[in-house]
Amino acid sequence: MRRALVTLYDADSADGIATLDSELGPTGRPLHEFPDPAPLVGHGPARIIALCNQKGGVGKTTTTINLGATLAELGRRVLAVDFDPQGALSAGLGVQTHDVPTIYDLLLGRGIDPRSAVQRTSVEGLDVIPANIDLSAAEVHLVTEVAREQILAGVLRKLAPEYDVILVDCQPSLGLLTVNALTAAHGVIIPLECEFFALRGVALLVETIDKVRDRLNPAIRLDGILATMYDARTLHSREVLERVVDAFGDEVLETVITRTIKFPDATVSGTPITQFAPEHQSSRAYRQLARELIVRGAVA
Template structure:
């Protein structure tokens, strides 16, 4: 590279070096963020795990909330989710203290509230509850002071559970696979966020869109990413998560990418994303 030459990243913006975030003088209260996309298979759970683990490596106290009945986040970190209290027990009031449900992971500063298939029955039970959209918010308020960030891994739908997550959150991060069908649903999701802001949670905002599963070798992926940037501008993070077999392999091994393949490019990508998230003020 010639001196003074500007190198453009996948989003078409100049590549920049983002310094590691400074240690925090004190911890909490947490900023609550919903990881949300009603389209499945976009890397949402993978991004929740690895962004959370990256922030934990930078000294942030992180709580991950598995809010998907499939329990993929819990399984992806090797967290026991059967025959133990889960988020389902908390939102139904079977467990009153979230501290009794939180499980620690092998990663320092990274905790999880697990979920399992029982959560699939929650929407039926919540329908008749007073202020049913605000039940998760009440649960997370009890532990917010202990963490710097709480990431909620939402299920791939815009049902009552997802509305609960949006009502509890300060912001929304949207993982978006660089595929046409994934792109189509983003406008609907943003419209849902705006409805929640108008009716239930005036403070919520879209913190950003994270391009995932990017393959620079395909014209399709490059065109989708270009279209996303043209449409949403600076809402799209500069950091792009490329497709690699190491990410699903890490999930199968129940580890973060940092523990499974620390030298893989995906590891550096998620560290860079964590630095950008802090730089943008999404997380302290």
């Protein structure tokens, strides 16, 4: 078997890279070089992917931003939907969140064309629907609505023909907003921090996805579990990743996102890491993730 180089971030230095010569990747499986995909001959309808984990701080927003940017680099038309009242996705892409239509306005059905809420980003091919703190009131307003779990699906259905993929950045909870995202989605990616307490909640989230599949959205599937904030120097990170692979097997994505100070730096700049530090190992990791998802059929 060909031996591959795995580059892992050294958390003690802002730019330090440790190189491990190994036949296996961090997930304990043989590494693959996923090829660049062929250009698309047309666009749409979009496949909707929810990035979901009820635990906060596991890399949902970072993954939505950077996966969206790398898919756009590969010629895909991408819409990122900020579905978290904290508005971190909107801030991370440097878009306006006040005095403009947001996803909250679209959910409440105020007669607004969904296209009017779409904003361009600095990445060609990547658009965003922003959110702000107003979204925190949405669950109260939606609780008395008929088919309340399907409101987001109705909004995204109008935009799907114009995009190849729609990424929904969910809030860290399993409330009505997250159920709306799961009901609208064709697939789910679970970003999972390589830390024990993050691991504990995965079974509950998978159970929630199964319930949504049984009761609301038979087409939904788990596109993959993405290990994030991985530090190969710590036994704890390696053990958590090993346990996830043992439990979920091939549902764990081969690409692993390592811990780096570059992510918060890129967020402050309001740009994806692929623009902020295009040659950094983390940028290469997200490009690898985009290619892996295309190979797996999660993205056209």
